[in-house]
Amino acid sequence: MEAGSMTRSHIALVSVPAFSHQVSILRFAKRLLQLHNNDFNVTCIIPTVGVSSTPSKSFFHTLPPNIHCIFLPSVHFDDLKNNGVPVEVQLQLSVSRVMPSVRDTLRSLLSSTNVVALIADAMVPEALEFVKEHNILSYIYFPCSSMLLSLCLHAPTLDQEVSCEYRDHPHLIKIPGCISIYGKDLPDSAQDRSSLNYKLFLKRCQKYRDVHDGILVNSFLEMEEEATKAIIQQSICNGNGVGDRNYPPIFPIGPIIQNGSSGQKNDCDLCLLWLDKQPPNSVLYVSFGSGGTLSQEQINELALGLELSRHKFLWVNLRAPNDRASATYFVNDSLVDDPLSYLPLGFLERTKGQGLVTSGWAPQVEVLDHESVGAFLTHCGWNSVLESVVHGVPMIAWPLFAEQRTNAALVTDGLKVAVRLNTSGESVVLKEEVAEVIKSVMEELEGEEIRRRMKELQKLAACAVMEDGSAGKTLSKLALKWRSLGNQKIERGEPLDEETHDEGEGLL
Incomplete structure (x- = not known):
């Protein structure tokens, strides 16, 4: 000492x-x-x-x-x-x-x-x-x-x-001082x-x-x-x-x-160099955090939805498929198979000029601060939500586990700075819905309104x-x-x- x-x-x-x-x-x-x-x-x-x-x-x-x-x-x-x-x-x-x-x-x-x-x-x-x-x-x-x-x-x-399970409750759950939410949007701990x-x-x-x-x-x-x-x-x-x-x-x-550069290199440099070549507000940043995973079928649909949207994308921290959304929460990223091999056949070749996919870690704060990033498809972990707010980036909410559905309800229905994909059921989110939501945020009036509200929130955060x-x-x-x-x-x-x-x- x-x-x-x-x-x-x-x-x-x-x-x-x-x-x-x-x-x-x-x-x-x-x-x-x-x-x-x-x-x-x-x-x-x-x-x-x-x-x-x-x-x-x-x-x-x-x-x-x-x-x-x-x-x-x-x-x-x-x-x-x-x-x-x-x-x-x-x-x-x-x-x-x-x-x-x-x-x-x-x-x-x-x-x-x-x-x-x-x-x-x-x-x-x-x-x-x-x-x-x-x-x-x-x-x-x-x-x-x-x-x-x-x-x-x-x-x-x-x-x-x-008295019943919260997800079966016929009415919205009231939370003091907050928006009321569906029981299914309470944290996993309460399900x-x-x-x-x-x-x-x-x-x-x-x-x-x-x-x-x-x-x-x-x-x-x-x-x-x-x-x-x-x-x-x-x-x-x-x-x-x-x-x-x-x-x-x-x-x-x-x-x-995080404030400033992370100091991490390799994949980080690759991501930032790729972003440097893209037009302002043109890229959808996709990340499910350090522990989130998707099923094989859902990886396919997300990939094809990104391709179908025709919007540029940066998809980082891709993990090998697993039916449990939190399967890699405690797993070292070097101990799993190459996740890129689980993408749809020909996807990387077809989207070579449209997007970049990496299984490596990305400097998220620097990515969100980059002028080419126009929206963030996120699992709604609270760190990611705050980083998006601080940098004024609209969100597409795709919650996976823990309290992420509660966070998704807050940013979509409460703060109105995100659009939410329908991920609450057991069914897979299809490529058509993925593409539609991406377009709504990146192109349409709804996305402009979300961006305006997010910029206001960004100023409040800075103050x-x-x-x-x-x-x-x-x-x-x-x-x-x-x-x-x-x-x-x-x-x-x-x-x-x-x-x-x-x-x-x-x-x-």
């Missing part, structure tokens, strides 16, 4: 063995240090699974010196991976298995640094139980939308109000109420309600104002203690995304992260609190007292 580690305020983070979650919470740490570089050290405790992929290795090399990552020994859960266990269950159970190591690491950190706050990823709220022993501040980092957070906080109540996945989901949601000092959410007030206000209303104390409020304070600190913007001020408020508590600990020469936990504090 660097010199001064016992005097500089220290923030401890606990993540999960999922790259998208690790990226988000570490980008938050980078944002904190950009605003308050000399005030904090950060340590992120990361459980691991298998071998790190190329993009993840590259990302960790970009971290500043006062962000330190501790990678715990690899978690083995082969008994889960091969039995169709949902991603959310795999994540939570894998972290539960390594929780003793997490606690040991936190104890070691407390003995050698001036820890003032512990921030746990939303998938592992049980890590916050550690603070009961040591009287440090406790927060959840929620790497998703305020709409999803509102749903999660409301879930224990919803569970009491609805089978008799399952272990649902029971773990409810348990997490109840733990969110019990968080002492607040929830940091990767969204911004101007994009989800009503959802944020609904949560704040429930977090205001009527009395003197945590028991007098329904929800913890909420801190919208987003959009937190939010400025030092005097809503998210900038919220993060500065937190930083001031943490720095002050660190100084108090040094002056007293003792651990934090329980008095340092403020009641009812939050955005307002």
Whole structure:
């Protein structure tokens, strides 16, 4: 640990063995240090699974010196991976298995640094139980939308109000401060109420309600104002203690995304060089994220739909087919067959002048920032949604798993910055529908309206992260609190007292 580690305020983070979650919470740490570089050290405790992929290795090399990552020994859960266990269950159970190591690491950190706050990823709220022993501040980092957070906080109540499966509910599901959605658009965790996945989901949601000092959410007030206000209303104390409020304070600190170049080369250079040769707003960018897969039949229909649309396209991170949408979530990209071999016969040759397909990783932020990109066909992972918003790129929503259908409902029906393909059933999306939706976004009036609304949202996002913007001020408020508590600990020469936990504090 660097010199001064016992005097500089220290923030401890606990993540999960999922790259998208690790990226988000570490980008938050980078944002904190950009605003308050000399005030904090950060340590992120990361459980691991298998071998790190190329993009993840590259990302960790970009971290500043006062962000330190501790990678715990690899978690083995082969008994889960091969039995169709949902991603959310795999994540939570894998972290539960390594929780003793997490606690040991936190104890070691407390003995050698001036820890003032512990921030746990939303998938592992049980890590916050550690603070009961040591009287440090406790927060959840929620790497998703305020709409999803509102749903999660409301879930224990919803569970009491609805008796059937949510997908069979005859009415739209009401979420405080948000648009109402169909039950089938709730997260995968809520789709089978008799399952272990649902029971773990409810348990997490109840733990969110019990968080002492607040929830940091990767969204911004101007994009989800009503959802944020609904949560704040429930977090205001009527009395003197945590028991007098329904929800913890909420801190919208987003959009937190990658800034600047990723530093990754090879396929990245190929993608960007190809984009340089295309006309402005002419290319559809296609990506299903780091873990999304399609069936063989769906790969065929998507490919033929792209060809039929006659629009230019950049399709990246193509994976070998699998009937489970999340099949490669934990799989190193070097351990699978060549995905390009699963494309329709002759497709690459026929579309040589129209598009580029690669199984490699692409620098998504740089792609979305490129002037030739006119739209983004996305799985609606929240990181991708925010990156699209920040760069003002209209979306075509193709959700696959986890909370992606909920995100798709938000961007299409709530924000109206996307068009959604009908992917909710078991049937395959046919090439004709793919081509039709592409044309509607790239050519027609509907696409122009979406682009206009997205540009307005882009401006709001840029303002939010400025030092005097809503998210900038919220993060500065937190930083001031943490720095002050660190100084108090040094002056007293003792651990934090329980008095340092403020009641009812939050955005307002």
